[in-house]
Structures are given as C-alpha cells and as structure tokens.
Amino acid sequence: MEIDPFIFRLSIFILSIFIGYFVVWSVTPSLHTPLMSVTNAISSVIIVGAIIASFSSFEGGSISFSNILGFVAVTLAAINIFGGFLVTQRMLQMYKKKEKKKNK
Amino acid sequence: MSANLSSLLFLATGALFILALRGLSSPETSRMGNFFGITGMVLAIVVSILSVDIFFSNLIYFIIALSIGGVIGGIIAFKIPMTAMPQLVAGFHSLVGLAAVLVAVSAYYSPDSFGLGAFQNIKTASIIEMGLGVSIGAITFTGSIIAFMKLQGLMSGSPITFPGQHYLNALLGILIISLIGYLIVNQSTQIFWILIVASLLIGFLIIIPIGGADMPVVISMLNSYSGWAAAGIGFTLENTALIITGALVGSSGAILSYIMCKGMNRSFLNVILGGFGTDSSTSGTKEKTEQKPVKSGNAEDAAFLMKNASSVIIVPGYGMAVAQAQHALREMVDKLKKNDVKVSYAIHPVAGRMPGHMNVLLAEANVPYDEVFELDDINNDFANTDVAYVIGANDVTNPVAKTDPKSPIFGMPILDVEKCKSVLFVKRGMSPGYAGVDNELFYRDNTLMLFADAKKMTEDIIKSLD
Numbered sequence: 001m002e003i004d005p006f007i008f009r010l011s012i013f014i015l016s017i018f019i020g021y022f023v024v025w026s027v028t029p030s031l032h033t034p035l036m037s038v039t040n041a042i043s044s045v046i047i048v049g050a051i052i053a054s055f056s057s058f059e060g061g062s063i064s065f066s067n068i069l070g071f072v073a074v075t076l077a078a079i080n081i082f083g084g085f086l087v088t089q090r091m092l093q094m095y096k097k098k099e100k101k102k103n104k
Numbered sequence: 105m106s107a108n109l110s111s112l113l114f115l116a117t118g119a120l121f122i123l124a125l126r127g128l129s130s131p132e133t134s135r136m137g138n139f140f141g142i143t144g145m146v147l148a149i150v151v152s153i154l155s156v157d158i159f160f161s162n163l164i165y166f167i168i169a170l171s172i173g174g175v176i177g178g179i180i181a182f183k184i185p186m187t188a189m190p191q192l193v194a195g196f197h198s199l200v201g202l203a204a205v206l207v208a209v210s211a212y213y214s215p216d217s218f219g220l221g222a223f224q225n226i227k228t229a230s231i232i233e234m235g236l237g238v239s240i241g242a243i244t245f246t247g248s249i250i251a252f253m254k255l256q257g258l259m260s261g262s263p264i265t266f267p268g269q270h271y272l273n274a275l276l277g278i279l280i281i282s283l284i285g286y287l288i289v290n291q292s293t294q295i296f297w298i299l300i301v302a303s304l305l306i307g308f309l310i311i312i313p314i315g316g317a318d319m320p321v322v323i324s325m326l327n328s329y330s331g332w333a334a335a336g337i338g339f340t341l342e343n344t345a346l347i348i349t350g351a352l353v354g355s356s357g358a359i360l361s362y363i364m365c366k367g368m369n370r371s372f373l374n375v376i377l378g379g380f381g382t383d384s385s386t387s388g389t390k391e392k393t394e395q396k397p398v399k400s401g402n403a404e405d406a407a408f409l410m411k412n413a414s415s416v417i418i419v420p421g422y423g424m425a426v427a428q429a430q431h432a433l434r435e436m437v438d439k440l441k442k443n444d445v446k447v448s449y450a451i452h453p454v455a456g457r458m459p460g461h462m463n464v465l466l467a468e469a470n471v472p473y474d475e476v477f478e479l480d481d482i483n484n485d486f487a488n489t490d491v492a493y494v495i496g497a498n499d500v501t502n503p504v505a506k507t508d509p510k511s512p513i514f515g516m517p518i519l520d521v522e523k524c525k526s527v528l529f530v531k532r533g534m535s536p537g538y539a540g541v542d543n544e545l546f547y548r549d550n551t552l553m554l555f556a557d558a559k560k561m562t563e564d565i566i567k568s569l570d
Contacts, residue, residue: 006229009339009347016351019122024356027128029453029478030467032360032460033189034138035128036327039353040196042121042141043334046203048114048152049341053210054166055156056217066210066217067162071169073206076199078173079180084196085142086181087189092138094467095131 034091041084047077105154111344113151118348120144125352131473148345186468187425190457191255194323198248200330201307204241204337205300208234211340212296218341224291230340231291235284237336238296239303244329246307251322254311255457261316269313270377276306314375317422317499317538319457320364321375328357360459367453367479369505369515398534401552403564406493406528409552411569413490415446417482419519420462421455423496423531427558430469433495436562437471439569448485449476450519452500483520492521495530496558498537504544513539527551530561 027035053070120140127137184192211218211234212226220230253259283299314322335350365372410416418437424430437447449471455462466476486492494501497519505516521527522545529551536542545551554561 005342006339009342009344012344013335013339013347013351016118016348017355020125020352020355021359023122023125023352024359027125028130029363030451030460030463030473030476031128031131031134032363033193033458033464034134035125035356035460036193036323036360036458037189037196038124038128038138038141039327039356040193040200040330042124042145042349043200043330043353044203045117045121045145045148045345045349046200046207046334046337048148048343048346049207049211049337050203051149051152051166052156052218052341053207053214054169055158055162056210056214063161063165064214066214067165069206069210069213071165073203073210074166074169075173075176076203076206078170079177080173080196080199080203081145082174082177083181083192084177085138085145086178087184087192088138088141089135090181091186091189091464091467092131092134094464094470095134095473096467096470 031092031095034088037084037088037091041081041088044077044080044084047074047081050074050077105151107155110151110155113147114343114345115348117144117148117151117345120147121345121349121352125356144345185428186464187428188256189464190319190323190461191252193458194248194252194255194326197323197326197330198245198252201241201244201246201248201333204330204333205238205245207337208238208241208340209296209300212238220340224293226291228288231287232284233336233339235287235296235299237333237340238300239280239284240329240336241333242300242303243307243310244326244333246304247311247322247329248307248326250308250311251319251326254316255319261319263315264312269309273306273309276302276309280306310376313377315538316457317454318368318375320367320454320459320461321361321372323458324357324360324364325376326357328354328361331355331357364454364459367517368513369517396547398546398553399549399551400555401528402554403556403561404568405552406554406561407565407568409526409528410440410445410491410493410565411443413445413525415448415485415489416440416491416493417486417489417521417524418447418449419492419494419497419501419521420449420451420466421495421497421500422457422461423498423558425456425461425465425496427496427560429495429559429562430465430471432559432562432566434466434469434471436566436569439566443569447475448482450479450482450486451476452479452497452519453517455497455500479517479519486520486523489524490526492524492527493530494521494527495562498531498543499539499541501545502537502541502543504541511539511541513541521545522548525550528554530554530556530558532557 050073124141127133331353338346
C-alpha cells in the first residue's frame with residue numbers, strides 16, 4: 001500500500017519540533033528578545049500562502065475576493081518580514097564585547 | 105518551476121531558518137544567523153512567485169502590497185525605541201495571526217488554486233488542517249492585540265476577571281473543536297465563519313485576565329501560537345517551508361513560556377487562568393508591615409556607599425525600562441569603574457515584560473554583554489559583594505519567596521541581594537510589587553531606600569560621584 005504524503009509531512013513536522021527544541025535550548029538567554037523577533041520574522045513565511053492567494057484565478061483573470069485577501073495578507077506578512085528581520089539586525093548590532101569597545 | 109524543485113527549495117528555506125535560530129546561541133554568530141534567515145525568506149518568496157501562474161494585473165497589486173508592507177515594516181524597525189520591544193513583538197504576532205486567517209479564508213473560497221479540491225468540496229484532511237490553522241491564527245490575532253494594548257498602556261495592565269469566565273472559555277473551546285469536526289461533514293460558509301468568530305472571541309477572552317507582569321509568558325505563548333498557526337496553514341498548503349518554520353517557532357515559543365513560568369515558579373495553567381496578584385489574601389500582610397520604619401537616603405548617600413565599595417551588582421527590573429534609565433545607569437557604572445569598583449549586572453529570567461528584555465536595554469546602552477549575568481551564574485556572588493543597586497526590580501529580590509510557604513511568590517527563584525553588605529533600592533514609593541507582596545528587605549538595617557524616579561536618581565548619583 002502506498003504511504004499517504006500526509007505521513008511524510010507529519011514526519012517533517014514532528015522532527016522539526018525536536019530540532020526546534022534542541023536549537024532553542026542552546027540559545028543564550030541574553031538573546032531571547034532577538035529570538036522572539038526573528039521567530040516572528042520567519043513565521044511570516046506564511047507569505048508563500050499569501051502569494052498563492054494573490055495569484056489564484058478564481059474568476060478567470062479579474063481580481064477575485066481571494067486575490068484581495070491575498071494582497072492584504074502579503075502586506076501584513078511583508079510588514080513582519082521587513083520589520084522583524086531589520087529590528088533583529090538592529091538589536092544584534094548592539095551586542096558588543098568589552099574588547100571591541102576598547103578598539104574604538 | 106517543477107513541483108519537485110520548488111519542494112526542494114522550500115526544504116532549503118526550512119534548513120536556513122534552522123541555521124538562523126542556531127546562530128543565536130552566541131552574540132558573535134547571531135548576525136550571521138540573521139543573514140541566513142533573510143536568505144531563507146528571499147528564497148521562499150522567489151520560489152513561490154515562480155511556482156504560480158503570473159497575471160500581470162495581479163503582479164502589480166502584489167508588488168504594491170509588498171512595497172507598502174516593506175516600507176511600513178522598515179520604518180517601524182528603525183523608529184521603535186528598544187523599551188517598546190515587548191509591544192512591538194506582540195503587534196507583529198497579531199499580524200502573523202491575521203495573515204494566517206486571511207490565507208485560510210482565501211484557500212477556503214478558491215481551493216482549486218491551492219490544489220485542495222473544489223469550493224465546499226475540499227479534501228477532508230485539508231479542511232481539518234485549514235480549520236485548525238484559521239482557528240489558531242484568529243486566537244493569535246485577537247490575543248496579541250490585547251497583549252499589545254496592555255503593554256502599550258492603551259488598556260489597564262491589571263487582570264480583568266468576571267464570574268464564570270473559565271466556564272465561558274471552556275464552552276467556547278469545546279465549540280471550536282466541535283465546529284472543526286463538523287466542517288468534515290458540512291463545509292458551509294456559515295460554519296466556517298462561526299469558527300473564525302468564536303476563535304477571535306476566545307483569543308480576546310484568554311488574554312484579558314492575565315496581568316501586566318505575566319506578559320513574558322503571554323508573549324512567549326502567542327509566539328508559540330503564531331508558529332502552530334503557520335504550521336496548520338503549512339499542512340493545508342502542503343508546503344514544507346511553512347511546516348518546518350511553524351514547528352520551529354511553535355517549539356521556540358513553548359520553551360520560552362516554560363522558562364518564564366519556571367522563573368516565577370508557577371505552572372503554565374496558573375498563569376493562563378490569570379487573576380494573579382489580585383487575591384484578597386495578600387492584602388492582610390500588607391497592612392501589618394506598613395507601619396515598620398524604613399531607612400531612606402539620597403543620591404549622596406548612595407554615591408558614597410558605592411564609591412567606597414569594592415564590588416557592586418546592579419539588578420535591573422521593569423522600572424528601569426519604564427524610566428528609560430539604562431543610559432544613565434551605564435554612565436554611573438563607568439564612573440564607578442574609574443574608581444576601581446568591580447561592577448556586574450544580574451538579570452532575573454522574568455525581569456521586564458518579555459524574555460531577554462533587560463539584556464536588550466543594557467545592550468542598547470552599550471553595556472558589554474560579558475558583564476551581564478543570568479541568575480544561576482551570579483547568585484553566589486552576592487555574598488561577596490558590597491553593594492547591590494536594585495533599580496526598578498522588586499518581587500525578584502524578595503526573600504519571602506524562600507521563607508514563607510503561604511506567599512504567592514513562594515518557591516520563585518530570587519536574586520539573593522539580601523546577602524550583600526548593603527542594598528540600595530531605587531523605587532518611586534513603598535508600593536508592593538506586582539505580586540502584591542510586601543518586600544521585607546525594605547525594612548532591613550542594611551537597606552537604603554532611594555525614593556525617586558530611576559533615571560533621575562541615577563543621574564543624581566552620577567553628579568555626586570564627581
């Protein structure tokens with residue numbers, strides 16, 4: 001009998017939870033705020049769904065309800081992607097060591 | 105682009121995101137990690153665009169949407185003060201939640217474009233995944249909005265409770281699960297929208313009873329939810345990148361919630377059920393101790409004590425964030441270091457309003473991160489330290505957590521500032537902390553209370569240090 005592709009996706013999901021578990025425990029507590037902002041940014045990969053919605057052709061070429069929802073979702077996800085990665089970058093720039101400071 | 109190739113590239117996106125999180129294991133590798141994250145995201149967007157049939161009209165709207173979002177996001181990222189990070193993250197979570205809802209609704213109305221079957225005849229597995237995704241997304245959306253409003257001060261930070269609250273939530277929870285189940289047999293629009301409304305409502309209801317200082321748990325929890333919502337949509341769209349990312353973010357948020365709960369020695373359930381710090385039982389102890397004398401001092405006294413100390417540990421709390429005192433604090437420490445005083449910083453896991461909140465503020469003020477220590481790493485040093493400078497923290501230093509089993513904060517790990525030779529408390533008044541518990545440290549002989557705004561007091565101490 002052929003295996004349902006759902007099982008493969010479930011396997012990926014479960015194993016990713018374990019990867020997440022071990023990777024996140026190794027994050028140093030002083031970087032927990034950047035961790036939150038970067039996880040927020042990457043969860044905006046939901047934009048791939050928004051892109052499908054933006055180009056779904058329900059009513060043969062003209063803009064459909066689904067398209068509009070897609071555009072709004074793209075906007076929201078884009079705020080998160082740009083905002084999330086940039087604010088993380090800004091925070092990470094601030095974490096400096098003592099030696100670096102002396103060099104300045 | 106062939107389906108196999110795009111799937112492989114989505115897998116690569118997932119791997120890049122894992123590297124992004126992995127980079128955060130140390131500040132040196134973190135910037136590289138963020139770069140991996142950005143690369144993964146660009147890859148995901150490019151692959152998605154190449155995988156759909158492009159209509160010119162839609163492409164223009166898509167580019168406009170992407171640009172508007174990008175500009176707004178960019179402006180927010182550069183303008184936001186570091187003290188406002190908790191509400192920013194809460195606000196961002198709400199956007200992920202809403203985006204998940206919109207994508208799910210769109211997939212519900214044109215499932216053919218998503219390869220899920222026909223309208224109101226969606227594959228059984230897909231409709232369940234869609235129901236879960238839309239529901240968790242809606243809960244994340246309204247829950248995060250309430251968290252945002254509480255953190256931004258648009259809404260009172262105190263818990264809002266009413267009789268029958270838990271029953272109502274339980275009822276709504278059962279309703280949501282039943283509706284998702286019912287979607288299998290009847291995919292009508294009404295059921296789908298009732299599911300969304302019920303989920304929006306419960307997101308609102310579960311966050312209002314949770315008080316301000318429990319926000320670290322709430323933000324972490326909503327972080328986790330936004331991940332599970334993304335994973336739910338990932339299953340619906342059969343997209344590996346979304347499934348991996350959802351699992352990573354979901355477990356990340358769950359771990360942070362766990363760390364925060366442990367930092368307060370409270371169960372997750374206890375935090376979620378809310379209403380903490382409003383029990384009438386704690387008000388009794390408050391009255392009893394209110395009459396005791398406290399020693400209060402001024403900036404010169406504090407400056408004198410610290411100047412003549414050989415070691416000082418700074419204990420920052422939410423009060424430092426409110427007063428924006430981190431820069432003044434840094435200046436004070438620089439002055440002390442010139443006097444050959446050894447200074448380090450001690451951070452409690454739940455100090456502030458989100459995980460790592462204090463660390464970011466100190467980093468903003470250019471405090472080198474190797475002078476900043478976590479609770480376990482520094483707690484033994486208090487006994488050999490001359491002065492503890494507690495700025496805007498209270499409950500996390502209260503020894504009652506060790507001595508009084510009846511106290512609501514009993515068992516919470518605390519910073520042992522009481523073991524220092526002297527303790528300086530910068531506080532605006534004698535009011536108890538969030539837990540509503542009086543801090544007996546205030547009345548000890550070796551404690552000096554500095555009643556003032558955290559920033560003003562620190563600035564005055566700087567002047568006195570000259």
